[in-house]
Amino acid sequence: MVAKDRQTEEIIFEAATEEFIHKGMDGARMQEIADRAGINKALLHYYYRSKEKLFNAVFEKLSGQIFKKFAPVLDDNLSFEEKIRFFYREHLEILRKNPRLPAFILNEMNRNPEWMKKLILKIDIPKVWERLESLHKEDFERYHITRDNFPQLMTSIVALSVFPFAARGIFSTILESMGYDFDDYIEKRKIYAADFVINALR
Amino acid sequence: MVAKDRQTEEIIFEAATEEFIHKGMDGARMQEIADRAGINKALLHYYYRSKEKLFNAVFEKLSGQIFKKFAPVLDDNLSFEEKIRFFYREHLEILRKNPRLPAFILNEMNRNPEWMKKLILKIDIPKVWERLESLHKEDFERYHITRDNFPQLMTSIVALSVFPFAARGIFSTILESMGYDFDDYIEKRKIYAADFVINALR
DNA sequence: GGAAGGTTTAACCAGATGGTTAAAAGTAGT
DNA sequence: ACTACTTTTAACCATCTGGTTAAACCTTCC
Structure with a gap:
């Protein structure tokens, strides 16, 4: 289902953004991102294969904004x-x-x-x-x-x-x-x- | 032995400074600090009881410098x-x-x-x-x-x-x-x- | 030389962390 | 209702990390 797919992905993205922007790559925890998004930790890896990939997605969007x-x-x-x-x-x-x-x-x-x-x-x-x-x-x-x-x-x-x-x-x-x-x-x-x-x- | 004591403590402090300044509190690893100082990890805890105490010592000195x-x-x-x-x-x-x-x-x-x-x-x-x-x-x-x-x-x-x-x-x-x-x-x-x-x- | 003190080490531990797996639940087309 | 597919979950795993322990090693002083 495309609608919900998009929604979940976005919820994850936003939760990750919050977490990364507050604690940075090193300080952020996958579990906290999952909690914040109200989902299971495995679901994070389903949408964004690794912490690094998730971080890169967030970083790319944010760095774009400032420029x-x-x-x-x-x-x-x-x-x-x-x-x-x-x-x-x-x-x-x-x-x-x-x-x-x-x-x-x-x-x-x-x-x-x-x-x-x-x-x-x-x-x-x-x-x-x-x-x-x-x-x-x-x-x-x-x-x-x-x-x-x-x-x-x-x-x-x-x-x-x-x-x-x-x-x-x-x-x-x-x-x-x-x-x-x-x-x-x-x-x-x-x-x-x-x-x-x-x-x-x- | 006071002389060597001081020396070891300073070597640890300098190694920690390098490590913390490059990687921050979250990114820094006690093992790396120990390696950099050429000593055992347990010795870190002998001189500075915890990572936080060690970090605070470093931070206090560095923040003093900038002001x-x-x-x-x-x-x-x-x-x-x-x-x-x-x-x-x-x-x-x-x-x-x-x-x-x-x-x-x-x-x-x-x-x-x-x-x-x-x-x-x-x-x-x-x-x-x-x-x-x-x-x-x-x-x-x-x-x-x-x-x-x-x-x-x-x-x-x-x-x-x-x-x-x-x-x-x-x-x-x-x-x-x-x-x-x-x-x-x-x-x-x-x-x-x-x-x-x-x-x-x- | 040996007792007493601090110093250094190797080995170990509990908990956290990123990541995996396999199965259950949901959805859509037929 | 059945099949094929995606989405979601709970349980699990290997590794890493800060921190501990107990014993060995120096130094110093008697």
């Missing part, structure tokens, strides 16, 4: 500044909805560097640079963005949105001790981070 | 800008020498949030804010730093130095694909990040 919304960066119709604002607005919103994603990805990437290496090498980074450079020649000149300092800028931009989530445990504690709220902080960050970068470049 | 060098921030004799430059110079240097530290800390903090919460709450954050605010009243006014956007600024500053290491796996791959070197990138970052922040505030 989404990067595409509009290459869009013709947005100015350089608009791109920066767009990026923080959209990316921080995705992360707000999936706050554990960054920690999870960094975690597993650290555990299995080769894995991520393959994923990254699919993207032709030098081409991205060339495209951006030709698309915003004037801005790049005005802001002194060169091929040499381009990585510095890019990593800075990403750091400002991803790091608060990667270190959410620390940050939300600190924020609370000052009487602020993490979700509030993120909402304001959509503007703050964009202003911060644009100002830094001027 | 060192934050103290001069409260120093009277440095101007606000000098503090920012000092921070990136010193902090990035520590991280360059211990590149796996950030990933490890974030990792374990994610695994055991309560743990870190206690550690953070030892610091009186509001007091740090007050001290800085009174120390650099003019700068804060000029740069529009208020109690409300202070967390935004602080997290941004830390993000720029820590995140490249937390995501080192990705970043070094990307850098290499553009023909650059991670260590070079970090060396340049000491200046770049400081300029970036100071410009952003202007």
Whole structure:
């Protein structure tokens, strides 16, 4: 029966996602995933042959999510500044909805560097640079963005949105001790981070 | 024999550090730590009664390292800008020498949030804010730093130095694909990040 | 040299863990 | 109702893991 098949598979997938994202590959237990999905442990192996296969399925979907919304960066119709604002607005919103994603990805990437290496090498980074450079020649000149300092800028931009989530445990504690709220902080960050970068470049 | 005692304990500690920093609490194996230290597994339990105790000893030392060098921030004799430059110079240097530290800390903090919460709450954050605010009243006014956007600024500053290491796996791959070197990138970052922040505030 | 102390080892153990198996239960087409 | 098929289950297994035990081995001091 296709309908129920799909349902069970999805229930398992979601339970596995929860478990892996909280405890990582090493910490997660097949029994716990089964319990969470309300099924027998053998059923896990029926749908996903091994823990590794199940993990890979989950990881692939989650890592895809975090790299989404990067595409509009290459869009013709947005100015350089608009791109920066767009990026923080959209990316921080995705992360707000999936706050554990960054920690999870960094975690597993650290555990299995080769894995991520393959994923990254699919993207032709030098081409991205060339495209951006030709698309915003004037801005790049005005802001002194060169091929040499381009990585510095890019990593800075990403750091400002991803790091608060990667270190959410620390940050939300600190924020609370000052009487602020993490979700509030993120909402304001959509503007703050964009202003911060644009100002830094001027 | 005190001399040898100390030596064995240190060898174990170093082996455990290596193992934990590479594989985390969950991934690390007592047998591997013993092998790495060239001793018997039972000897581990003789010196450190359990895996958890051993881990805590390692974690405490490592987490101390990353929070060192934050103290001069409260120093009277440095101007606000000098503090920012000092921070990136010193902090990035520590991280360059211990590149796996950030990933490890974030990792374990994610695994055991309560743990870190206690550690953070030892610091009186509001007091740090007050001290800085009174120390650099003019700068804060000029740069529009208020109690409300202070967390935004602080997290941004830390993000720029820590995140490249937390995501080192990705970043070094990307850098290499553009023909650059991670260590070079970090060396340049000491200046770049400081300029970036100071410009952003202007 | 031998008693007393800490140090190191090999062998062992209970429980957890990922994975398997074979049979029962459900479903659909005829 | 019967067959062919997929789905689900309980029971089981081999291996791994953190931790223990009891005996051997040093060192030191008398």
